[in-house]
Amino acid sequence: PFFSGNRYPSRYSVMLMLCIAVLAAVGLTYLLSRLSLSRLSVSRHALSRSLLVLVSGLFLVEHLAVPMPLSDFRIPALYERLAATPGDFTLLELPTGWRNGARVMGKSDILIMMQQWYQTAHGKRRLGGNTSRNPLYKFQYFSDAPLIGDLIALMNATPSADPNQNELPRQVEASFDELVARNRAVAPTVLDFLGVHYVTVHVEKTPPLLQRFVAEVLPLTLIEQWQGTDWSGAPATIDLYAVTPQPVQPQWSIELAATTSTLYLAEGWATLPWQGVRYATRPCATLLLDLPTHPGQLTLQLAEPATPTSATLNGASLPVGSPESPSTAAVNFTADQADALVDRFTLCADTATPLTALATPPIAEGWPIGGTGAAVAADLFARSAGSDVGNFAQILRNGEPVMPTARGYNLAAFDPAGALLATATFDTHLTATSGAALAAWVAALPAGSVVAGAVMDEASNALDDGAVQALAALGVATDLRGRFRWSHAFIGVKGAPPGSAIEQLSLLQPATVAVGVAVDAPTIYLGIRKVDYQMTD
Structure with missing residues (x-):
């Protein structure tokens, strides 16, 4: 954590230069003492002055930057319009990014730092920004959210001469019509939910596909266009759009098993719903809601085994x-x-239920595994996120992680009773021998072993025929070669025919599979099927 937080080796140069300065002083002192003992006719003071001038000159030449790099920090005038607009609302900037000490999600460009500088002028909330040491959820919320996750993919859909870097633009273009259809209906709701009143598009930094998406999907009206030069002196155009307001709804419902329900999930919820229920995996779990500033009632449709014992809304305790x-x-x-821009509704429960007690397998052998014909007496969960959609991997047994994960294919083997046999990680992105090692690892497993796999970051670049055939021997159909930074998760059985394993493959979202109860925690506290809102007098 310490070294990854620093990110760049050059940041250690500050302490290194302080140490070198002391060594340089010792060296100069020694050199002066040697010169003073010499038989030169020049005085010691003259030598000292000359040496000081020489060394100082060398330092200046070493650090000389000509021409001096400068940035234009004048803020485009259209941000004055935002600053003068009253109210508490959000600005969505396209493209933008979320940055911490380890990675950038969204657009990796100086622009995302300049947008923070522009915020000092307009003072409004914005999506995107810079943080440090944040929990995984803080970034993953935006990546998994409807509309926002697809906008993140579109931000990086710039064609490239590098075949690997061109994989995302190619896939986004191929699925563009699907992205438009999926988001056209939900875009007004998502923007309204997040309090987005205005959208800026930095035209020169915006890929053509993202510009098309904005025009075809988002409910916007162009109200101003600014043209000038950016911080580097390059020509720049910024379009400012107003979002079409949505009417206040006196009643609505949220199905927490719906694919769009990730918009409403804050801390403490299972990644996947199970049998129409979203389970809380902490004693207190939070929903994000868009409540009118008006008296109202929330009705929760619950699932066993527990019910909430207390609730808070934006920090205020409420009876249940x-x-x-x-x-x-x-x-x-x-x-x-209910006066927040996005309301935080937290539910707490006192009763904890082990994941294994939530349901009984349908057959004596355990939970069936896809079309393999085999079963396992444990709840297994595998989740994969390529570099662009989270950069992580998880393999869980009964809600507990079974191994640390790293770049490439992460594999865990179990016997049919659910006992862990072995774990391994193969960097099939970079290491040429990793494919052979993966094949040897699979070959050494007993027939009938259950194997869960999840890719982290990237796993296609060094994948070879032997590794692909070894995965096929587990029932996996996917050949990941040529799929740079794709997410891939599977649960298969050694000896099963290819295509019989449970697997998921995706570039634009994480891939998640499960056998048994699809909850990624060892304990649950309550389950909710639906939230109904009704405005009251």
């Missing part, structure tokens, strides 16, 4: 009632308690 049956709970709130 059961107006109809134990399978529902109701929370009433006042207008001043």
Whole structure:
């Protein structure tokens, strides 16, 4: 963590130069003492002055930067319009990025830092920014959210001469019509939910596909265009759009098993729903809601085994009632308690239930594994995120991680009873021998072994025939070669025919598979099927 947080070796140069300065002083002192003992006719003071001038000159030449690199920090005038607009709202800038000490999600460009500088003038909330040592969820929320996750992919859809770097633009272009259809219906809701009133498009930095997407999908009206030069002196155009306002809804419902429900999930929820229920994996879990500043009631449709015992809305404690049956709970709130731009509704439960107690396998042998004909007596979960959509991998047994993960294919083998046999990571991105090592590892497993696999970062570049055939021997159909930075997760069985394993492959989102209860935590606290909102008097 310490070294990865620094990111660049050059950042150690500060301490290194301080040490070298002391050594240089010792060296100069020694040199002066030697010169003073010599028989030169020049005085010691003259030698000292001459040597000081020489050394100082060398330092100046070494650090001389001509011409001096300068940036133009004048802020484009259209941000004055945003600064003068009253109200608490969000600005969506395209492209933008989320940056911390380890990675950049979104557009990796100086632009994302300049956008933070522009914020000092307009003072409005914005999506994107810079943070440090944040939990995985803080970035993954945006990557998994409807509309925002696809915008992130479009931000990097710039064609490249490098075949690997061109994989994302190629895939985005191939699925562009699907992206448009998927997002056209949800875009107004997502922008309204996040409080986005304005959108800026930095035209020169925006890939053509993203410009098309903005024009075809987002509910926007162009209100101003600024043209000038950017911080580097290059010509720049910024388009400012106003978002079409959405009417306040007196009632609505959220299905927490829906694919768009990730927009409403803050900390403490399972990655996947299971049997129509979203389970809390912490004693207190938070939903993000867009509540009108008006009195209202939230009704929760619950699932066993637990019910909420307390609730807070934007920090205010609220009583939890059961107006109809134990399978529902109701929370009433006042207008001043629902005054946030995005409301945080936190539910807490006292009862913890082990994941293994949530459901019983349908057959005596355990949970069936896809079309392999085999079963395993454990809940298995594998999640893969390529570099562009999270850069992580998880393999869990009964909600507990079974191994540390790293770049490439991460594999874990189990016997049919669910006991862990072996784990290994193969860097099939960089290491030429990793494919042979993967094939040897699979060959050494007993027949009938259950294997869960998840790619982290990138795993295609050094993948060879032997490794692909070894994965096929586990029932895997995917050949990852030529799929740079794709996510790939699977659960298969050694000896199963290719295509019979459970697997998922994706470039634009993480890939997730599960056998048994699809919850990525060892303990659950409550389950919710649906949230209903009703405005009250």
